[in-house]
Amino acid sequence: MDITELTVHELQDKLKKKELTVTQITKAYVDRINEKEKDVQAFVTVLTDEAMKQAQDIEEKINRGENKGEFEGIPIGIKDNMCTKGVKTTCSSKMLENFVSPYDATVIEKLNNENLINLGKLNMDEFAMGGSTEHSYFHNTFNPWNLNKVPGGSSGGSAAAVAANLVPWSLGSDTGGSIRQPASFCGVVGLKPTYGLVSRYGLVAFASSLDQIGPITKDVYDSAMLLNIIAGHDERDTTSANIEKKDYVKALKNDVKGLKIGIPKEFYGEGVEPDVEAKLKEAIEKYKELGAEVEEFSLDVAEYSLAAYYIVACAEASSNLGRFDGVRYTYRPKEVNGLWDLYKKARSEAFGDEVKRRIILGTYVLSSGYYDAYYKKAQKVRTLVMKEFDKAFEKYDVIITPTSPTVAFDIGGKIDDPLSMYKSDICTVSVNIAGLPGISIPCGVDSKGMPIGMQIIGNKFQEETILNAAYTYEQATKFRENYKPKC
Amino acid sequence: MQVSKEELLHIANLAKLELKDSEVEDYLKNLDNILEFSKIINNASTENLDITIGANEAKNVFRKDEVKVFEDNEDLLQNAPVKENNMFKVPKIL
Numbered sequence: 001m002d003i004t005e006l007t008v009h010e011l012q013d014k015l016k017k018k019e020l021t022v023t024q025i026t027k028a029y030v031d032r033i034n035e036k037e038k039d040v041q042a043f044v045t046v047l048t049d050e051a052m053k054q055a056q057d058i059e060e061k062i063n064r065g066e067n068k069g070e071f072e073g074i075p076i077g078i079k080d081n082m083c084t085k086g087v088k089t090t091c092s093s094k095m096l097e098n099f100v101s102p103y104d105a106t107v108i109e110k111l112n113n114e115n116l117i118n119l120g121k122l123n124m125d126e127f128a129m130g131g132s133t134e135h136s137y138f139h140n141t142f143n144p145w146n147l148n149k150v151p152g153g154s155s156g157g158s159a160a161a162v163a164a165n166l167v168p169w170s171l172g173s174d175t176g177g178s179i180r181q182p183a184s185f186c187g188v189v190g191l192k193p194t195y196g197l198v199s200r201y202g203l204v205a206f207a208s209s210l211d212q213i214g215p216i217t218k219d220v221y222d223s224a225m226l227l228n229i230i231a232g233h234d235e236r237d238t239t240s241a242n243i244e245k246k247d248y249v250k251a252l253k254n255d256v257k258g259l260k261i262g263i264p265k266e267f268y269g270e271g272v273e274p275d276v277e278a279k280l281k282e283a284i285e286k287y288k289e290l291g292a293e294v295e296e297f298s299l300d301v302a303e304y305s306l307a308a309y310y311i312v313a314c315a316e317a318s319s320n321l322g323r324f325d326g327v328r329y330t331y332r333p334k335e336v337n338g339l340w341d342l343y344k345k346a347r348s349e350a351f352g353d354e355v356k357r358r359i360i361l362g363t364y365v366l367s368s369g370y371y372d373a374y375y376k377k378a379q380k381v382r383t384l385v386m387k388e389f390d391k392a393f394e395k396y397d398v399i400i401t402p403t404s405p406t407v408a409f410d411i412g413g414k415i416d417d418p419l420s421m422y423k424s425d426i427c428t429v430s431v432n433i434a435g436l437p438g439i440s441i442p443c444g445v446d447s448k449g450m451p452i453g454m455q456i457i458g459n460k461f462q463e464e465t466i467l468n469a470a471y472t473y474e475q476a477t478k479f480r481e482n483y484k485p486k487c
Numbered sequence: 488m489q490v491s492k493e494e495l496l497h498i499a500n501l502a503k504l505e506l507k508d509s510e511v512e513d514y515l516k517n518l519d520n521i522l523e524f525s526k527i528i529n530n531a532s533t534e535n536l537d538i539t540i541g542a543n544e545a546k547n548v549f550r551k552d553e554v555k556v557f558e559d560n561e562d563l564l565q566n567a568p569v570k571e572n573n574m575f576k577v578p579k580i581l
Contacts, residue, residue, distance in 0.1 A: 085562075102562035195542035209541040238548040239541060307525040318502060325503075327577055332568030339580045340503070348505040356504055357517055360495070363502040364518065374525065379538035381531045386539060419520045435542025 003028035004165035008074055008222045011168060015073070022062065022073030026055035026117055029075050033119065033166050039487055041141050042151075042161035044080045045088050045121040051075060054117050071114040071229065077167035079158045080121040081128055082213065083202040084108050087118070091204050092136035093126045095350040098330045105202020106237070107171060107213050107230045114229055119167050123157030126352045127321065128178055128206045130154050131424050134415050135354045142411070143186060144487035145450055149408040152182030158216045159186040164487050169217040169226055173203055175210045176309050177404075177428025180440035183216055184403035184453020187442045187485060189470070190216045191223045194461050195435035196241035198227075199234030207316035208239075210309075210432040219480065220441065220471040224248035227463060243461060251464030252471040257291035259469060262396030264299035267427055272405040275446035280402050283443040283454050283473065287400075290476060292469075299392055299399070301385045305430035308385070310422060311365050311378035312433075318362030321355070357418060382433050389434045393459040398469050401427050403440040403453030427455060437463050441470045442479045451483065489522050490515060 003025055006014070014020040030048040037043060058073040078084060081091045083101035085108075090096045104112065111118070125135035133141045133156025141156045143149040144164035151160035155172030159182035162170050172179040174192035183190025191214045198213045205211060215226035228249060233242045263284060268277055288294050326332050326346025333345035351359070365374035392399060404424055414421040431438040436457055443454040454473075458466035495515055499506050506514060557563070560573065569576040 099566055100562070102557075102559050102566075235550055239543050241543065303527050304531045307528045310521060311525055311528075326568070327575055328566065330566050330568055336578055339578055342578055343503040344505045347503050351504075353510075356506075357514065359502045359504065360498055360514065361518060361521060364490070364498050364522075367498060367501065374522075374528075376538060377528050377531075377533065378525075379540065380533035380536045381528050382539040383536045384531055384533050387536075418517050419524055422521070422524075432542075 004032045004168070006168070007218045008168050008225060011074060012070060022059045023052070023055045025073065026051050026075055029119055029167065036164055036166060036487060039142060039147060040144055040160050040164045040166065041139050042122055042157040042164065042166055043077070043120045044090055044092060044123050044138055044157070047087065047118055047120045051117045051119050058115060058117070069114045071116055073115065073117060075117045075119045075168055076111060077119050077122045077158060077161045077170040078108070079124055079155050079170070079172050081124060081173060081204040082108060082171060083204070084118065084121065087121065089121065089204065091127045092124045092138055093350065093352065093355070094137045095324050095331050096329055097137070101202070103202065106199035106234045108202065110230055122155070122161055122170060125154035125156070126355050127204070127317070128154040128173060128175055129317070129354050129358055131177070131181055131421050132409075132414065133157060134411065135352055137352055140411060143408050144485035145187060145408070146486065148410060149450065150185065150411050152185035152404070152408060154178040155216065156182045159183050159188055159190065162186070162188045162216050162218060163485050169215060169222050171213055171230070172216045173211055173213050174432065175206050175313060176432050177425045179214045179216060180403050180428050180438055180453070180455060181425065183440045184442070184451065185408035187451030187479070187483065188216055188218060189220055189223050189439065189441050190214065191227060191439045191463070192431065192437060193227065193231065193463060194241070194437045196239050197437070197461065197463070198230050199232070199237040199240050201234055201236040205320040207313040208320060209316060210313055212432070220467060220474050221249065221252060223439070224252060224467050241461070246464065248463055248467055251468050253468050254472050254475050256287060256469055256472045259292040259398065260396045261287055261292050261294045262392055262399045263294060263296045264392070264399060264401060265296050266298065266300050266302055267401035271426070272402055273407065273446070276402050276405060276407065276452050279444035279452045280400070280454060284400065286473060286476060290472060295396070297392065297395070299388060301388050301430050302426050304381050305385050305433045306423065306426050308378040308381040309425070309429040309433055310361070311374050312382065314358040314362035315366050315375050316362070318359045318366065321359055324350070354418070385430055386434045389436060397458070397465055399457040401455045401457070403427060403455040407446050407450035407452060431457055436460060437466055439466050439470050441474060442483070443473070443477070444479070445483055488515065488519055490518050
């Protein structure tokens with residue numbers, strides 16, 4: 001048995017039956033990282049020594065009969081934009097190359113309360129800006145299904161690490177598709193929760209009104225379990241939703257009879273790769289077989305959302321990234337001529353091209369003369385998109401689209417054409433614009449064996465509905481049993 | 488071109504960024520492409536619609552204004568690129 005092939009719920013079963021120990025599990029992942037990380041390069045910071053030490057401590061505790069939590073001793077990997085006390089949090093940027101957070105993000109506190117073991121911090125596009133992880137200051141991450149392809153982004157390290165069995169599950173963050181698109185490219189499950197369900201405290205901000213943390217996992221059951229751990233109100237995040245705590249695992253009924261599924265026709269056709277479209281159609285047929293009611297409808301928001309997204313996200317980023325001034329966050333240029341020069345040199349030397357591009361775009365759309373035409377108009381478009389989704393959810397329980405119009409593209413394929421990179425977010429951004437939950441699950445592979453993702457969108461705080469829809473499809477099709485990454 | 492070189496440099500200056508001469512052309516081209524694409528939002532009919540600032544319904548979130556002392560000064564200062572006597576040091580500004 002290869003321990004690293006197992007899902008977290010399978011690991012839990014084996015721990016319970018005493019077929020495996022906590023140190024055996026962590027050791028299996030440490031060995032796997034030592035063997036495969038050189039090919040995949042999913043990590044910025046590897047914490048294998050610390051993880052082994054922690055596993056031994058937990059095992060001793062368990063042997064003394066002090067074991068309490070059901071997740072005690074389960075390893076995890078964390079996207080490198082969530083603050084972890086005592087461990088570097090770099091956002092894959094030169095600006096934060098040596099930054100060590102003095103506190104833990106709320107999600108990290110929650111993982112620590114359950115005694116999960118952090119295997120390391122995972123690579124990403126710098127400050128979560130990008131769709132391929134090629135904008136990391138440190139190195140590329142490679143897609144475990146084909147090492148010449150990107151893993152997607154910005155949570156590319158988080159998705160590639162799960163796909164390559166370097167971690168059993170991970171946390172990513174999603175501002176315009178950054179959990180779902182890499183999950184799709186790497187053949188794993190990625191959930192972006194409703195805005196406000198998971199605290200953003202300690203998540204380095206990119207676009208505060210869109211950012212959300214969520215799980216990347218091998219299967220839907222694990223996704224529901226990890227959401228159980230991280231969801232919940234937090235007074236340190238004023239946008240955190242104060243709603244009743246739910247058990248998302250209980251929502252997995254393996255039954256979609258009578259589920260009303262809307263298929264927005266604008267998300268199919270032009271620009272969508274034929275193999276992607278074909279697999280989505282097959283998946284939709286499968287839902288019909290399983291007893292769901294499927295109907296095509298018009299939801300003409302994809303392109304408006306994409307344009308509004310880049311305006312709003314860049315505007316917010318230009319403000320959020322103002323704090324990186326060369327004074328407080330580790331990077332300081334060598335010779336400066338006064339304070340203004342310090343700011344300019346620090347930012348020009350330590351931000352990458354894509355980050356600068358977005359700060360400039362954001363500053364432009366917020367500047368006098370352009371504010372109304374771009375920023376204010378984009379905020380109104382946001383209202384429009386929300387209203388269109390509201391209308392759709394009067395008729396349907398879930399909406400199904402491709403997660404990405406394409407499978408994973410070649411490394412270097414889009415790096416010189418930012419607009420074409422932005423357009424690969426076309427199916428995912430409207431979900432962030434409207435603050436909705438969305439999950440990407442694999443629904444097959446293309447003719448070259450690269451995984452294809454299906455996105456299931458739900459109404460606000462209806463994670464139970466999309467998780468059950470995803471779970472039911474997954475149980476009926478068993479993607480993981482039929483397809484495996486090469487790496 | 489929607490954006491002139493002067494305008495780009497002005498915006499970069501506002502954002503406290505310095506662009507090298509060799510970078511200016513690329514930034515201009517990319518900014519122009521993205522702004523051109525963004526014009527599509529003008530086709531969206533948003534008459535009588537309010538703006539949306541956040542994904543949550545706008546409301547004030549209050550908490551008690553209580554002082555909480557953060558004890559780990561050293562943890563904070565380890566991120567100071569230059570420090571002196573337990574403080575972040577900056578260049579002379581006057």
